[in-house]
Amino acid sequence: MKAVVIGASAGLGRALAGCLAEAGHEVMLVARDGRDLDPVARDLSIRFDARVQWLEADLAAPDVAELRTGVLERMGGLDALFMVAGLGDDADAGIMEDVALRRLIDVNLTGPASIINAFLPDLMRNGQSHLVGVGSVAAVRGRSRNMVYGSAKRGLEFYFEALRHRLDGGGCRVQFYRAGFMDTTMLGNERPGPLVVRPEAVARAMVARLGGPSGMAYLPRRWLLAALILRLLPWPLFRRMRR
């Protein structure tokens, strides 16, 4: 399989690229900085004897045509697109600068949608392809933290739902995950709490589920229950969950 991983230089994306390379797939790593992508590509090629390349692109303002040409030229096609990159902001709790707010929406929603849109013809033509997106448990219910981030992730999830509807029966499997807390730099530098898992565990599950059901799922799975409770919590109780 030829897989493109957007956001492959760190955290979940890097772990996912590792699982894919280990399973013998060809991988194209995409993120903003070649200084981080190059070591990942070298490591995976050396350890798994896999074909791993990289391309720089910025989700905040992607040149999607260039990215698509780069991918197709170097890999000669693609079978899977993993939209993993995401951006959070500590200031995202009510009052933030306009540029920062727009950036959150660009990186988490506009950029991903525009890249998917560019690769859609290739994925549809393929006949047996995968489109996988990563959202967040922060998008379960609107809260006073991660307000814009959660909204953008919810928007991305909605787009994936629409894509699933559009691509149904056509051979492109669409999967979306609401990821729980993972031990990556996105969580900051505090000691990881009890709910935090290693990104490798989530990545392994994503690869294992590639042949599995389409649609939305929680990873780790136990977030399903937590999300259900959060969703159903009556307003008088929910409104107190403010920090």
Added chain:
Amino acid sequence: MTVPARRLFHCLGFGESALGWRESPDRYRFFDRMPQGACIPMGAGLSLAGASFGEGVRSVEMRRFDRILDFDPVQGAITVEAGITLGRLFEFLAPRGWLVAVQPGYPDITVGGCVAGNVHGKNPLAHGCFGRWVTALELAHPAHGRLRLSADERPDLLELTIGGFGLTGWILSVTLRLLPLPGGPVVTEPVKVDSLEQAAEILAVRKDGADLLYSWHDLAMPGRSGAGLVFVGRHLDEPKVAAIPGRCRALDQDRRALPVGVMNRAGIAVLNRMQAWRWRGTKSQDAAAATFPFAANPEYFYLYGRNGFIEHQTLIPWDMAEAYIARLRHLLDRHSVTPGLCVMKPFGGAPCLLRFEGDGLSLAIEVARGRAALALFADLDALDVELGCRANILKDARLPAAAVAAQYSGLETFRSRLLAFDPDRLMQSSLSRRIGL
């Protein structure tokens, strides 16, 4: 970019603690910025002294930079990012028939920590210390950017960085020469000795040829003769692929020991009996178990009292070995202190700057912290100076500046070269401040 978190750091054994900041970056753009205030690189934080943290200092953890950048399976060379652990590296190398020549006994230790500490392995006489196997590295320093160091590029800075306690900046990547890994097991044959002196004699003559050479002693028995075992290990060359390390339990620097130390004289005597019995016969281990003996029993470190333990390792010129041992025995009795561990190893190489390296016999003791232990160690400092010995700076969390100054003729050179490279002294740790750097 993330905000560093406030954190109370301890070194293993609680010998040194400090309230500082912790940050764990994973992208190279981190090193583009000029940090505010003092920083120090951190590997796994497994040093026995406060080498990778300090009061108000920002500890920058390197563990997320852990990739393999280049591997030459023909010549036996590898380039890795400095945050990779010895265990992970072993997992990659062993099935391919290669081995890092010098490895301390715990798989979570990072390659960066090994370079900055110029650590030693199982036979420092035959294999030297870690720095001997480093052919090149990349360093990042806020005032200088990214620098390549090798025998041809800034060799002076390379010399300062190997055994430089992280004070020259962040080691980003390291190129190492490797040793072929024999396929067979490591067969260790214990030789019974009645005293430390007898072991020292054996270590002096059995120097070469062994892949593993050290002695272990019981100092709890009356008379403190130091009866024990000299371990001579050989790696058999059989066409079998070596095992990869099993899962090891993490050593927790923050975990307090048992409230009452088992490591009093009676407790130690019992433990020593058990150890001696366990180790009595010839032992055949796979390469992983022989490389990382501590991986199997991290609990050992929690047996000390709530104060934890302190270690003193000293490098004794061969002709002073007998005198040192006699004086040590006397001091142990005078302070009524019984070491929970006493290990000797023959050393080689040449002394340089602040490195724990050079011809001689290394003797390490570990004791439960307390007033008596501190008094004993103060006397050992004086003894070291008197007999021309040098203490391992990275292992002794209380070693005072005066002792370092008296024992290391390279201290002034180290200081002046460090100041010339970094006049603002951006990198600082509890250790660097304690020894007056």
